[in-house]
Amino acid sequence: MAEIMYWEALLRAQDEEMARDPMVICMGEDIGVAGGTYKATKGLFEKYGEKRVMDTPISEGGFTGLGIGASFLGVRPVIEIMSVNFAWLAMDQMFNSAAKVRYMSGGQLSAPCVFRSAGGAAHQLGAQHSARMEKVFMGIAGLRVVTPSNPKQAYGLLKSAIRSNDPVFINEHELMYNMKGEVPDSEYLHPLEGSEIARTGSDVTLFGYNISVHWCLKAAEILQTQHGISAEVIDLYCLSPLDRAGIRKSVSKTHRAVIAEEDEAPVGVGSEIIAIINEECFFELDAAPVRVHSAFVPQPYNHTLEAAAIPDHDDVIRAVLKLFGKA
Amino acid sequence: MTLDDKKRVLQEMVLHRRFEERCYQAYIERKIGGFLHLYPGQEACCNGVMEAARPGHDYVITGYRDHIHAIKCGSDPKVVMAELYGKATGSSKGRGGSMHIFDAAHRFMGGYALVGGPFPLAAGMAKAIQMQGGDEISICFLGDAANNQGVFHETMNMAKLWNLPVLFVCENNLYGIGTSLDRSTAVVDQYKRVCAYGVEAAQCDGQDIDVVYEHAKVAVDHVRSGKGPYFLELMTYRYRGHSMSDSRGYRSREEEDHWKLRDPINILRDKLIAAGKLTMDEFQQLERNTDAYIETEVIAFAESSPEPDVSELEHYVLA
CATH class of the missing domain: 3.40.50.920 (Rossmann fold)
Incomplete structure (x- = not known):
């Protein structure tokens, strides 16, 4: 069991899932050429190309909705919202489209997408970059919400979230990306429910x-x-x-x-x-x-x-x- | 379209008109609840575009005025009406209602009730098509007022940036709920607004189905051949209010009468009569037959279908 950092655990999960399933893609601001604000997608652009590792414009509502629409047809997007504060701009699509489509279509459609976002107060980022918003997400029917406390959970929960047929919001923390912890060497899927x-x-x-x-x-x-x-x-x-x-x-x-x-x-x-x-x-x-x-x-x-x-x-x-x- | 095609489409348009008028009646009778947005006046838009596209093969998404788009894609009118009645046999098993008709089997990907919400969803479906290598296109039908939402601009930008196979059809009926376009929108010609993103666009009459079809053919061919997104603005008019709670106090009866002179069904009917393909008697018989079908098949099915089982209230929340 190797000790790796939280961001490395997220990266390993995405890399493995992208290698396994060609329909898994990553989207978000600065996640490709720049390698990701918190390095969670570092190297994936070089490995999988711009069609699957999409640097998006700064249009949270737009690219989140685009990822959700792609998921209706079987694409499995991992949508990174750089900071959870920006997720307010994407919540219409997350809540009104992704979380409700299964129910309001009587089970015909589903939105198997993953939203990853960094929340929490870091160091003096001020009112518009320090929010915790898990309370908002956990009140929405049709949306799963998980929040890893260590690299093992970050790895296993992200892998399970990508394979889930439900939309999953993963609440991360700006101060935890460099936290070290043991992650199993072999593939590990963490249950999305429980404690x-x-x-x-x-x-x-x-x-x-x-x-x-x-x-x-x-x-x-x-x-x-x-x-x-x-x-x-x-x-x-x-x-x-x-x-x-x-x-x-x-x-x-x-x-x-x-x-x-x-x-x-x-x-x-x-x-x-x-x-x-x-x-x-x-x-x-x-x-x-x-x-x-x-x-x-x-x-x-x-x-x-x-x-x-x-x-x-x-x-x-x-x-x-x-x-x-x-x- | 051949004359035979046009005659078939006329039959469909009559069904679409009579279906919606029957919904109006059922709403008055309180058989249909919630909000109800009706399509009469705009039939040539959906029909003209979908005749140029491939119903049931191409992916279609729209707003809350969605019954006819679903039926045009291949949905059984009985199942749509049952959904309006909230029945277990409805397209969403009674969980969606008028604004949320879905038919995944016919690739009708739904009606959505947040104005502009389907824009990025349509682009996303196009992204999936692009990845999966199919020859389908994604078609997004929305009204003019949706273009004042932020996601309109965000989506045009991304659709062009990534060269996505998506056709945006703007059914411009001149009003966003009860506010006229010129009172809500700085640039009234909607097709001009996408030029800023380099998206190919055109504007045409939305009442004469031949005009719609010709323009839609160009648009569909453009998108299907891999040249990227296209925006087609169709100038049209809804006869009824925005929804059933709308008394149309914001527009004149003279304006309404003027538009009814250019009724899409009458225009097509008269062309077929002039071409010797139809008589007025046949047309009137068609209307009577359509009404009879709606009553004996569609309404009867909705009326006799069971209510959803309350014990299944929480089904379909999570997979």
């Missing part, structure tokens, strides 16, 4: 996804060594459909829950998880679930303000200690 226990524990469940899984893991380590609290970490790599059974199982064991997300709180992942906990296992709870989230502001530019707006592992620890009456 993973990233760390086993017994006193409290920490729910995270994508970057917040890492805050939760770090918090769990500190909680164990410094406070004697055993935290279980659940990696919600699939945000739609959410793994109700996995959420119930862990909370039924630990009886306490903290949800960590980089998104703002209103109408967020945390609200949805808490609703599921209420619906699935309310009477198992020993304390009210708590969510850790960003401030409800457009992302500020100033470094100190930005850090204050975004949560981290310390916020998770504080939330857990409060839950145990220790803060």
Whole structure:
């Protein structure tokens, strides 16, 4: 099992799938000759040519719709939206065309396309380049939403997404492309649904996804060594459909829950998880679930303000200690 | 088109007219719900273009005024009407409705209800055709008002840039919902707007099917021979409002009467009579036969079909 970077995992997945199926193509801004803003398509233009690795104009609504239309006829496009902030311009096509076509055609058409996009706050990118929008995507029927927290998931989820007959949105993070992790040497398809226990524990469940899984893991380590609290970490790599059974199982064991997300709180992942906990296992709870989230502001530019707006592992620890009456 | 072709097309156009008028009645009777956008007045557009193309072979996509485009591609009128009735036997099993008719088997790739939404989808289908090496073309029928959406410009740019086999047919009926073209659009001649992207374009009468056919032939041949996208603007008129909730207060009865003098069915009928291919009696018989067919076959099928099973509400969301 080799250790590779997150962007290399995405690249390997796309390369393998393009080699396997001539109908797999990549599209997006600067993905070809320039090799991709985050290198996820590096070298593919030279290998597969401009017909299959398409440098698009800066026309998110247009090229996303074009990819969706191609998918109606069996092409499997991997559409890279350079930053999730730009996905607003493509959402009409993603939601009104890709997500609904199967239903409104009574199952006659489907849109087997993949939308990959980098979300999250990086370093001082300001309000229009720092959004987290998974909350928007996970509320759309007909669209699958996955969000890899490590290179193995990035590789396996992208491969499975390309082979899925449904449209899949893959939520990536600007700060995670250089993260290293082990990826199986042989081909590996990650399930598009479910959740993973990233760390086993017994006193409290920490729910995270994508970057917040890492805050939760770090918090769990500190909680164990410094406070004697055993935290279980659940990696919600699939945000739609959410793994109700996995959420119930862990909370039924630990009886306490903290949800960590980089998104703002209103109408967020945390609200949805808490609703599921209420619906699935309310009477198992020993304390009210708590969510850790960003401030409800457009992302500020100033470094100190930005850090204050975004949560981290310390916020998770504080939330857990409060839950145990220790803060 | 031979005279025999024209006589067949006249029969089809009468069916298309009477089908839509019967929809109007069914809507008044509350058998059809939601929004209903009718096609009378514009029949020569769809028929003229598709006679020059290959229905059931070429991929067609359009907006929400879509019943007739589906039928022209080969859809069974019974199945379309059943969809309007929301029945389980409808083309989308009752999940689509008037604005979302689909018939993948006949390559009618759907009606879409976001104005301009099909532009990039049509270009995408052309991209797929280009990759797969077939001789099909992608045909996108939309109204004039769709050209004020951003994706119109984005799509023209990409279609030309990548030389995609896509024909854009602009059925210019002079109104975007209830706002006239000259009050919404700086350049009224729509075919001129694609010149900026180097897309071949033409404008012609959309009421005389012979004129539509001749121009469509040039357009279809251009696209099918690999010369890239083409934009054909057809000047036409819808007799009824934008949808059933439209009282047409934004236009004069004189204007409507003027356009009805150039009715596409009457123009073709009179040409066939002048050519000795048809008599007025035969035409009137055709209308009566068509009405009888619609009543005894189409409406009867829709009426007698079952409602969708509520236990299957969540079918077709994901594969």
